[in-house]
Every structure is written in C-alpha cells, then in structure tokens.
Amino acid sequence: MKHTATIRIALRALRRNKLRTALTMLGIIIGVGAVVAMVGIGAGAKAQVEAQIATLGQNVILVMSGTTTASGIRTGFGSAGTLKVEDAEAILREVPGVVSVSPELRAAMQVASGNQNLMTQILGEGADYFEIRQWPFKSGTSFTEQDVRGANKVCVIGLTTSRTLFGDADPVGEILRIKQVPFVITGVLTPKGMSMMGSDQDDVVILPYTSAMKRVMGQTMLRGMNVQAASPDVLLQVQDQIITLLRQKHRIQPGRDDDFTVRGQQDIAAMATEQSKTMTILLAAVAGVSLVVGGIGIMNIMLVSVTERTREIGIRMAVGAHGSDILLQFLIESITLSSLGGIIGILLGILSSYLLSTISHWPTMVSPASIVVAFLFSAGVGIFFGYYPAQKAAALDPIDALRYE
Amino acid sequence: MKPLIQLENLVKTYQSGEVEVRAVRNVSLVVEPGEFVAVMGASGSGKSTMMNTIGCLDRPTAGRYLLDGVDVSALDRARLADIRNEKIGFVFQGFNLLSRTSAVENVELPMLYARGAKSPRDIRARALAALAMVGLADRAEHFPNQLSGGQQQRVAIARALCNDPSLILADEPTGNLDTRTSIEIMGVFQKLNDSGITIMMVTHELDIAAFAKRNIVMRDGVIVTDKPVERRHFAAEELNQPTAQPNAVAAA
Numbered sequence: 001m002k003h004t005a006t007i008r009i010a011l012r013a014l015r016r017n018k019l020r021t022a023l024t025m026l027g028i029i030i031g032v033g034a035v036v037a038m039v040g041i042g043a044g045a046k047a048q049v050e051a052q053i054a055t056l057g058q059n060v061i062l063v064m065s066g067t068t069t070a071s072g073i074r075t076g077f078g079s080a081g082t083l084k085v086e087d088a089e090a091i092l093r094e095v096p097g098v099v100s101v102s103p104e105l106r107a108a109m110q111v112a113s114g115n116q117n118l119m120t121q122i123l124g125e126g127a128d129y130f131e132i133r134q135w136p137f138k139s140g141t142s143f144t145e146q147d148v149r150g151a152n153k154v155c156v157i158g159l160t161t162s163r164t165l166f167g168d169a170d171p172v173g174e175i176l177r178i179k180q181v182p183f184v185i186t187g188v189l190t191p192k193g194m195s196m197m198g199s200d201q202d203d204v205v206i207l208p209y210t211s212a213m214k215r216v217m218g219q220t221m222l223r224g225m226n227v228q229a230a231s232p233d234v235l236l237q238v239q240d241q242i243i244t245l246l247r248q249k250h251r252i253q254p255g256r257d258d259d260f261t262v263r264g265q266q267d268i269a270a271m272a273t274e275q276s277k278t279m280t281i282l283l284a285a286v287a288g289v290s291l292v293v294g295g296i297g298i299m300n301i302m303l304v305s306v307t308e309r310t311r312e313i314g315i316r317m318a319v320g321a322h323g324s325d326i327l328l329q330f331l332i333e334s335i336t337l338s339s340l341g342g343i344i345g346i347l348l349g350i351l352s353s354y355l356l357s358t359i360s361h362w363p364t365m366v367s368p369a370s371i372v373v374a375f376l377f378s379a380g381v382g383i384f385f386g387y388y389p390a391q392k393a394a395a396l397d398p399i400d401a402l403r404y405e
Numbered sequence: 406m407k408p409l410i411q412l413e414n415l416v417k418t419y420q421s422g423e424v425e426v427r428a429v430r431n432v433s434l435v436v437e438p439g440e441f442v443a444v445m446g447a448s449g450s451g452k453s454t455m456m457n458t459i460g461c462l463d464r465p466t467a468g469r470y471l472l473d474g475v476d477v478s479a480l481d482r483a484r485l486a487d488i489r490n491e492k493i494g495f496v497f498q499g500f501n502l503l504s505r506t507s508a509v510e511n512v513e514l515p516m517l518y519a520r521g522a523k524s525p526r527d528i529r530a531r532a533l534a535a536l537a538m539v540g541l542a543d544r545a546e547h548f549p550n551q552l553s554g555g556q557q558q559r560v561a562i563a564r565a566l567c568n569d570p571s572l573i574l575a576d577e578p579t580g581n582l583d584t585r586t587s588i589e590i591m592g593v594f595q596k597l598n599d600s601g602i603t604i605m606m607v608t609h610e611l612d613i614a615a616f617a618k619r620n621i622v623m624r625d626g627v628i629v630t631d632k633p634v635e636r637r638h639f640a641a642e643e644l645n646q647p648t649a650q651p652n653a654v655a656a657a
Contacts, residue, residue, distance in 0.1 A: 009517075315502075315514070318501075319518060320486050320491075321518045322483045322487075324483075325518060402497070
C-alpha cells in the first residue's frame with residue numbers, strides 16, 4: 001500500500017477526534033515548550049556570563065593577595081597585603097610571555113566635585129590597565145607612565161561616576177576631590193556594565209597606583225595585579241611561572257600554602273559556566289520528565305484508540321491490509337500527534353522565552369540546534385510510545401477483530 | 406476447468422481452555438466457478454469456521470485448501486492478506502462499513518491495500534463504477550449513518566466487488582434486513598452470479614437459501630446435506646409481485 005494513503009488515513013483519524021488529539025498533544029506541547037524555553041534561558045545566561053568574562057580583558061591573569069589555606073580558612077584575598085610593587089615588576093621582567101602588568105589597589109571612598117559627592121570604588125592601577133582590560137575611552141585619554149612614576153594627581157572615571165557628578169557635561173579637565181586631594185580628570189571610560197558579581201563596573205575612579213598609595217590610601221602593599229599574557233596558548237604556563245616566581249620571592253617553604261591567589265580567565269569562566277550548566281541540566285531534567293509524561297499520555301490514548309477501533313482494524317485486515325500497514329497507520333498517528341505537539345511546543349517555547357526576555361529582562365537565546373533537538377526528541381517520543389499500541393493493533397487476529405463489539 | 410474452492414479433509418480444532426473443540430471435522434468440498442452456494446446450519450455447526458478458512462482469514466489445523474488451484478493452507482498472514490485482497494470479497498451481516506467515512510471511500514478501501522499501485526483517480530473511478538453497479542451512484546458522498554440498511558449492504562457489496570474478486574463470501578448478508586430489502590440484496594447477488602462471480606453465503610433462512618443454486622447444511626462440523634436447489638427463487642420475479650411483501654415497501 002502506498003504510504004501517502006496510510007498517512008491520509010492516519011490524519012483523518014486524528015481529525016475526527018479533535019479534542020482528544022489536542023489534549024493528547026498537550027503533554028508534548030508543554031514538554032517541548034519547556035525544553036526550548038529552558039535551554040533558551042540557559043544559553044542566554046551563559047552568553048551573558050561569557051560577555052562579562054570578556055570584559056575582564058584578553059588573556060588576563062589575576063593575581064591577588066591572600067589565599068585559601070589548606071584547612072579551608074580564607075584569609076580574604078585582596079585584603080591582607082602580601083604583594084608588593086617589586087613582585088609586579090619581577091613578573092613583568094622574569095616571566096616569559098607576560099606582556100604587561102598593572103599593580104592594583106582598591107578602596108571604597110567618598111569623592112566630591114563642586115557640590116556633588118559620591119561613594120565610589122577607587123582603583124589604583126598602572127598605565128597599562130586600560131589596555132589590559134580592553135577598556136576604551138569615551139572622551140579624554142588615560143594617565144601616562146609619567147603620571148605613574150610621578151604619582152601625579154590625575155584620574156580616569158567611569159561613566160556612572162561621571163553621570164552622577166557631572167550630569168551630561170564632559171568632565172575631562174574638571175577637578176575631583178578624593179580625601180580633600182584634588183585630582184584632574186584626564187578621561188572618561190566607555191561603559192562596561194555589570195560585573196559577574198553584579199556590581200556596576202562603571203561606578204569607579206581610577207588613579208595611578210602610586211598616587212593611590214601615597215596620596216589617598218597611605219599603604220604600599222598591593223591588593224593584587226592584572227597580568228596580561230601574550231596569547232591564550234601560554235596562559236597556563238605563565239600562570240604556573242608566576243606561582244613559582246612569587247613563592248620564591250616570598251620564600252614560601254615547599255608544602256606551605258601560597259600567600260597569594262592566581263586565577264586565569266579560564267578558571268573564572270569555568271566557575272561561572274559551571275553554575276549555569278548545573279541550572280541548565282536541572283531545567284532540562286524537569287523538561288525531560290514532562291516529555292516522558294507526555295509520551296505516556298500518547299501511549300495511553302493510542303491504546304484506547306486501538307481498542308475502540310478493533311473492528312475497523314478487522315475490516316481493514318479482511319480486505320487485505322497487512323499487519324505492517326496497520327502498524328504504520330497507528331505509528332503515523334502517534335508520530336503526527338507528537339511531532340505536531342512538538343512544533344506547537346517549539347513555537348510556544350520561542351514565544352515564552354521572548355516574553356521572558358522582554359518582560360523580566362532575562363537574557364534568552366533560542367538556538368536552532370535546541371529547536372531541532374526538541375523536534376527530533378518529540379518525534380522520537382511518538383515512535384517510542386506509539387510502537388507498542390501500533391504493534392498490538394498489527395498483531396490482532398482479523399476474525400476476532402471483526403467479531404469485536 | 407479447475408474448481409475454485411477445493412477442501413480436502415479439512416480439520417479445524419480450537420483449544421478452549423482445557424477442552425479441545427473440533428469445529429470442523431474432515432470436510433471435503435468442491436465449488437466450481439460460477440456457483441452460488443448457500444451454507445446453512447445451527448450455530449456451532451462449524452459453518453463459520455469453514456467460511457473463515459475459505460475466506461483465508463484462518464488456516465486449517467489439518468487437510469488442504471486449494472483456492473483457484475493454489476494451496477493456501479500453509480501461507481503466512483501477509484500472503485493470506487494479499488489473497489483476500491485480490492480474490493475474495495467479503496459481505497458481512499453487520500455491513501462493517503467504516504463509520505464517518507463516505508460510501509465511496511469505503512468502497513475504495515480494498516484498492517488502497519492492493520499491491521499493484523493504482524492512481525487515486527483510477528481508484529475513485531473504479532469505486533464509483535462499483536457503486537453504480539449496485540445502484541448507489543447517487544449516494545457516493547453519503548456517510549453510512551445517512552444510508553438505510555439495504556443501502557449500507559449495497560455499499561459493502563460494492564466494496565467486495567471493486568478488486569474484481571473471483572469469490573464473494575457473504576456471512577448472513579440479510580440477517581439485519583427486512584424481507585423486501587433482503588430480496589433486493591439477493592437480486593444483486595443473482596445479478597453478480599450471472600456475470601460469473603462465484604458466491605458463497607451463510608444464512609439461517611430457508612427462503613433466502615432458495616435464491617442460491619446449491620444448498621449445503623452443516624451439523625457438528627460435518628456436511629450433512631449437499632444438494633442443488635430444486636425450486637430456485639428469482640429476486641427479479643418476486644419483486645415484481647406487488648402482493649408479495651406489503652409491509653416492507655418503505656425500507657429500501
């Protein structure tokens with residue numbers, strides 16, 4: 001028998017029972033819709049994290065004071081100053097593959113300009129910092145190497161700081177007072193947005209680290225440093241060499257813990273994606289369960305349908321249908337149910353992830369791959385859960401089937 | 406000419422729980438092409454079992470069955486289905502039409518399962534021709550529940566005809582019909598038989614059996630009577646006698 005005829009027979013049977021068809025599909029619709037939306041949310045979150053990690057700069061290694069001891073006690077990286085400027089210089093000088101190093105100090109402080117003031121993040125950095133983090137200027141320029149050497153009273157501010165203190169006016173050349181010390185603003189940075197921790201990276205004032213040490217914070221120990229490697233290939237190697245070098249310089253005995261922490265960008269990315277991966281797996285599991293439940297719904301209805309139509313099956317067999325024709329007919333019915341449900345579910349999933357991103361501003365990203373997978377999975381559910389009822393129909397004895405009331 | 410149906414020592418036993426039921430015991434029967442046979446017998450006499458075997462719906466436990474010279478007693482399910490499709494048309498007591506399916510689509514059904522590919526247009530044309538043959542050309546798009554019993558049985562006959570079978574098997578075709586409609590259906594059968602189609606029909610009613618050419622009576626799994634009909638009824642004549650069945654005019 002021609003397959004087109006079988007398909008027509010199957011579709012006609014589904015059309016006859018519209019309500020039942022719709023209700024049966026509902027399980028698959030919800031399952032597939034959930035899968036598509038969940039994967040969309042997961043992918044969106046992942047893309048966002050990746051974008052945030054990219055804001056760190058390229059091939060960046062963070063070295064921070066303090067460490068986690070073997071006993072698990074954190075001495076709080078960044079707080080206990082164990083890194084010195086000489087360490088930064090040594091790394092730049094002695095570790096091959098290091099392009100530049102920016103020593104870093106950090107403090108939260110009140111800054112003021114005119115009659116406006118603001119509590120903000122003060123960063124002391126090297127002149128290379130903006131290069132390392134690939135942070136372009138909106139207006140003005142960076143402070144120079146000269147400024148760093150001379151501990152000059154200059155600074156660069158983030159866009160949030162600029163907006164708060166100066167409104168829409170261009171603040172380059174204006175005076176900013178930190179601890180009553182006047183700094184000249186040399187540049188305003190383009191916005192970078194939220195950091196992974198959720199703080200505003202643009203709410204910041206960046207000074208030469210020497211100026212921060214001498215004029216604002218009154219300390220010589222570093223909170224950490226940003227190291228830029230030449231290429232992604234040497235990152236791990238550079239990371240290892242920094243550790244060896246710093247252990248040597250700090251005279252740490254073998255077996256003792258480091259008094260600093262070295263983190264590559266990859267580590268940070270891995271940590272962040274690990275979280276979103278866990279989330280995605282969890283959501284996918286929930287969605288998978290609903291797909292299985294939908295599949296069982298299809299199997300149930302197909303079994304009812306086979307019983308109801310026993311006589312019809314008998315008639316078809318009497319006039320010459322093979323068991324395989326009957327099998328195909330019922331299999332096509334269940335595949336149609338599940339894949340039609342799958343298509344509707346996909347549309348629903350796309351719609352709901354679109355709504356989520358517009359209403360609650362979650363980043364969502366529905367990938368074509370997830371749509372294809374969802375569709376194939378739903379068709380697979382139809383075959384898997386439709387096979388048993390179809391097989392049951394095909395195995396009927398025509399005499400019994402014809403006699404069935 | 407080789408016989409159309411040739412049963413040789415046919416035996417069919419069923420396992421019903423612990424008990425072995427011998428439904429057909431050693432039946433031998435020859436039906437030549439062009440015959441019109443009525444099979445009678447009480448329920449349990451084995452006639453349905455024999456008819457199922459002749460209809461290739463069932464296989465004999467022992468003995469041989471040659472249909473059109475071909476031994477079909479050992480064929481598998483799929484081959485039997487093909488033989489049913491090509492050579493046999495079925496007419497049932499309960500009509501067995503697919504509900505919510507139009508008359509013409511019901512008639513098309515066996516052609517959809519035919520092994521030789523026919524175009525949908527061909528199939529439709531043949532179905533309409535078969536409906537015309539049973540006098541229902543104007544009811545092609547009606548659904549079974551819009552047709553009278555007699556009309557439904559005609560649709561079933563058209564369905565049995567559409568693959569040009571050499572044999573029509575009818576299982577109490579008039580069992581659900583009133584007398585006048587029954588005679589009309591017999592008229593259709595006699596017309597088909599005159600055109601060369603062999604018909605085997607199970608019936609309980611003696612006067613319906615009288616429309617056939619040959620009567621067989623079964624009892625306890627064996628044929629007890631097998632004789633030609635002496636005073637054969639002709640539907641065309643009976644329907645022309647206005648006084649014959651005054652109560653059944655409206656039914657057709």
